[in-house]
Amino acid sequence: MAKRRKIDNLLALAVLSVLVQRPMHPYEIATTLRGWGKDQDMGIKWGSFYTVVRNMERHGLIAAVESVREGRRPERTVYRITDSGRAELVDWTRELVSTPVAEQSRFRAGLSVLAALHPDEATALLRRRLELLEEELRAERATLAEHLRTLPRLFLVESEYDLAIREAEVAWIRALLAELTSGSYPGMDQWRAFHETGALPAEPGGPGERSDAAP
Template sequence: MPKRRKVGNLLALAVLSALVQRPMHPYEIATALRAWGKDQDMEIKWGSFYTVIRNLDRHEMIAAVESVREGRRPERTVYRITDAGRAELVDWARELVSTPMPEHPRFRAGLSVLAALHPDEATALLRQRLGLLVDAITADRATLDEHLRAIPRLFLVETEYDLAMREAEAAWLRALLDELTSGTYPGLDTWRAFHETGEMPAELTELAERTSPPD
């Protein structure tokens, strides 16, 4: 089970990862996170950014060191990471790296209701997805190769992971499409008959009744 954290918003993890570099004021932190693509690594809701800053300060994971003013701009508070903040950053990173947790991507949700589509339409849509995925893999591979010439691999490991997951999905899609197009996918005739007759096959009705919760 994941640990209950004093500031559980993943944006807090991103803020701590920025402040471990050097003290910054909130605008600098947000600018750095955007430049580093942290909003692609995790779900970041920028509307909660200043709330997260305040909560990290309240729980003494960051601390104000000075206030600065640039020209006519409002005064800005510069924060540093505290020992408690460093400990939280390391502990959180350990948990995320070591412990698998259920994740619910949108594609999985679509697959869970794939039977709602006629198998021919499902096949065409999956083939469309595969084409887009292959294009993305090609572009991502080129971008990664370019970045590796200038950026240490350690700071691109999450990009490698994304690419590996996309390549695995593409391989799985190719295998699934091969079964669908060759007619070897189990239950394909039953799936097709349901859409072409509008009647639920007896075996699917029986399955639904077996798996329905009791009254």
């Protein structure tokens, strides 16, 4: 079970992962996060960035070190990570790595109502998804290979995970398409009949059950 935290926005974790390197002001933190691609890893909502930073300071995860001014720019507060912040960074990372949590997927939501589509349309749309995924995989493999030339693998492990997940999805869709196109997918006749005639498949225990079943 996920632990209740003072700040449960993953943006806070991202900020801690940057400040563990050295003290920075918020603009520099945000620039570093973008440079590291953390906005892709954690789905950062930048509109809440300064609110999260203020809340982190209030809860003692970070502390102001000094205020600096560069030319005519507004004064900026430089923050450092505190001992509590370091402990939170480590504990939160341990939880995320070790504890599975059910995460919603738009694809899963679509699959849950796949019966709304005619089997032929569902097959065509899945083929289209497969084509797009294969294109993305080729690009991501090339990008990862390029990054591995200059960065330690440890700093690209999340990209390896993304590739593995996409490869698993591609393999699953291929297997599903094989069943759909061969007609071996269970219930294909009923699914097709529903869209072509409006006939609903019999429910367990309903009229479609054996007539000699006990009342």
